[in-house]
Amino acid sequence: MDLLGAESELAPSALVEDSRHAYFMQEALSMGEKALGSGETPVGCVLVYNDQIVGRGMNDTNRSMNGTRHAEFLAIAELLRTYPRSTLQETDLYVTVEPCVMCASALKQYRIRRVYYGCANDRFGGTGGVLKLHSDPSLDPQYPVHGGLFQKEAIMLLRRFYIQENEKAPNPRPKKNRELNTSFEDKD
Numbered sequence: 616m617d618l619l620g621a622e623s624e625l626a627p628s629a630l631v632e633d634s635r636h637a638y639f640m641q642e643a644l645s646m647g648e649k650a651l652g653s654g655e656t657p658v659g660c661v662l663v664y665n666d667q668i669v670g671r672g673m674n675d676t677n678r679s680m681n682g683t684r685h686a687e688f689l690a691i692a693e694l695l696r697t698y699p700r701s702t703l704q705e706t707d708l709y710v711t712v713e714p715c716v717m718c719a720s721a722l723k724q725y726r727i728r729r730v731y732y733g734c735a736n737d738r739f740g741g742t743g744g745v746l747k748l749h750s751d752p753s754l755d756p757q758y759p760v761h762g763g764l765f766q767k768e769a770i771m772l773l774r775r776f777y778i779q780e781n782e783k784a785p786n787p788r789p790k791k792n793r794e795l796n797t798s799f800e801d802k803d
């Protein structure tokens with residue numbers, strides 16, 4: 616699928632060459648790594664305002680038993696502890712996985728300036744994976760989205776998580792399926 620979405624004007628490789636984007640996405644990945652270490656689905660993000668990280672989030676749905684505690688919501692809550700809501704209009708989000716439908720809608724209502732994500736979310740994505748809320752003209756201003764930034768690293772975090780989960784299951788699948796898939800062929 617086209618990870619870039621309709622509004623993208625830059626290829627992911629061009630974004631990675633910009634060390635600023637690489638730095639912020641690596642910070643998001645390290646939040647995802649922290650989520651993995653806590654038994655959460657490894658999704659991490661940072662909010663960047665005036666070239667500074669003003670909010671960090673990782674998925675927290677298992678620990679809190681609250682399905683709305685996605686990385687984006689935690690990062691926004693952190694930002695709002697210090698800054699007024701209007702700051703989000705000048706803030707960019709870097710998140711390892713495409714925002715889900717719930718978060719994509721919230722980001723729109725908060726008028727996020729721009730979103731950069733790692734891998735697409737084919738099941739729940741709200742910025743192209745399933746719905747295209749970011750570019751829906753009917754509610755709130757649209758926001759541009761750039762996908763595919765450190766995509767492989769974001770996917771590897773998810774794969775490591777699903778392997779761990781399967782090992783914890785009462786009837787683990789055969790070992791063959793538990794081996795970490797490190798390939799990025801088109802068909803996998």
Ligand SMILES: [Zn+2]
Binds near residue numbers: 686714715716717719
């Ligand atoms: Zn979400």
